[in-house]
Amino acid sequence: MIKVEKLNKSFGDLHVLFDIDLTVNEREVVCLIGASGSGKSTLLRCLNFLEVKDSGTITIDGEQIEPDTHDLNQVRTRVGMVFQHFHLFPHMTVMENIIEAPIHVKKIPREQALREAKELLAKVGLSDKENVYPAKLSGGQKQRVAIARALAMKPEVMLFDEPTSALDPELVGEVLATMKKLALEGMTMVVVTHEMGFAREVADSVIYMHDGRIVEVGPPEKLFGNPSEQRTKEFLDSIL
Numbered sequence: 001m002i003k004v005e006k007l008n009k010s011f012g013d014l015h016v017l018f019d020i021d022l023t024v025n026e027r028e029v030v031c032l033i034g035a036s037g038s039g040k041s042t043l044l045r046c047l048n049f050l051e052v053k054d055s056g057t058i059t060i061d062g063e064q065i066e067p068d069t070h071d072l073n074q075v076r077t078r079v080g081m082v083f084q085h086f087h088l089f090p091h092m093t094v095m096e097n098i099i100e101a102p103i104h105v106k107k108i109p110r111e112q113a114l115r116e117a118k119e120l121l122a123k124v125g126l127s128d129k130e131n132v133y134p135a136k137l138s139g140g141q142k143q144r145v146a147i148a149r150a151l152a153m154k155p156e157v158m159l160f161d162e163p164t165s166a167l168d169p170e171l172v173g174e175v176l177a178t179m180k181k182l183a184l185e186g187m188t189m190v191v192v193t194h195e196m197g198f199a200r201e202v203a204d205s206v207i208y209m210h211d212g213r214i215v216e217v218g219p220p221e222k223l224f225g226n227p228s229e230q231r232t233k234e235f236l237d238s239i240l
Contacts, residue, residue, distance in 0.1 A: 001026040001157060001188050002047065007056035009042055016042050018212045020056070024157070027186040031199035031220075034209035035235065040192040043209070044159050047190065048081045061156065077105060080155030084162045086142040088134040088149075094121070095130040098149045106153065113152070120148040124178050140171030144178050157188040164195060196240060200224055208232045 007020040017039050024030050032040040045051040047058065049065070049072040058065050065075055088097050098120060099113040108116075121127050124144040134142055143163055150158060160179065164172040176198050183189060183202050193199055199206050199220060206223045208216045208231075216223060216232045224240075227233045 001028070001061065002190070003059040004047070005057045007043070007046060007058065008054045009046060009051060010054055016212050017046070020214060022207070022214070024188060024190055026188055028204045029183045029189045029191065029202050030205045030207060031203040032190065032192045032207050032209060033194070033196070033199060038209040039212040040209050041161050044081070044161050044190065044192055048079050048159055049075060050081075073105070077153050078156045079159060080150035080153055080157070081159040081161065082143070082146050082150050082163050084166050086134070086146045088142055088145060090134050093131050093133055094126065094137070094145050097134070097145060098152050101149070102152050117148070117152060120151050123151075123181070124148045125174070138171055139167045140174045143167065143175045147175075147178055157190065158182065160189065160191040160193070162192050162194065164193070196224070208235060210235070
């Protein structure tokens with residue numbers, strides 16, 4: 001599904017990602033964990049081509065994607081992304097937020113876009129909010145709308161960049177429940193998260209990053225229960 005080889009990324013003199021190798025299989029949930037500044041979000045943004053790599057390769061569905069040979073906007077329709085902050089259009093209702101990209105980017109007929117948006121709002125538990133503006137929603141509701149909006153493009157993979165870290169603690173559960181439902185339905189997902197309980201329960205594979213490098217990869221029961229690397233153990237001991 002996604003294969004990353006020898007990926008490097010710098011911002012000026014700051015080398016942020018070092019020789020990243022990563023494979024995400026279809027229908028797999030991969031969680032990226034690590035301290036702030038370890039490169040997790042930059043890696044995710046490279047997978048969505050919001051950041052352009054310095055070197056290495058990113059292959060999606062067997063196709064190596066390069067900025068000078070591919071329409072990156074077209075690639076992004078296949079790779080949905082949900083951000084820490086919701087980025088909803090404040091002047092549009094929930095329904096208008098969801099149908100905007102399918103109609104204007106994918107050229108889906110409005111009636112079809114509306115019908116599919118209603119189904120997505122039901123999926124994320126917000127059927128009663130379709131005519132509400134974002135200012136009237138809680139943080140958890142906004143994030144669930146953001147998830148529905150990303151799903152409206154029918155992506156092959158969903159990227160989540162710390163989707164609950166901007167939420168009040170009591171609202172985290174509703175967003176994680178929505179993500180668990182997607183995982184059960186077989187959506188391929190890469191999730192940057194501080195929610196270790198979610199990673200332990202839902203992930204097929206957990207990746208621990210430190211200082212721009214992948215330190216350890218493994219199934220959650222192994223990585224959380226008996227990590228191989230001392231650096232992983234120290235990180236988990238500091239947060240669990």
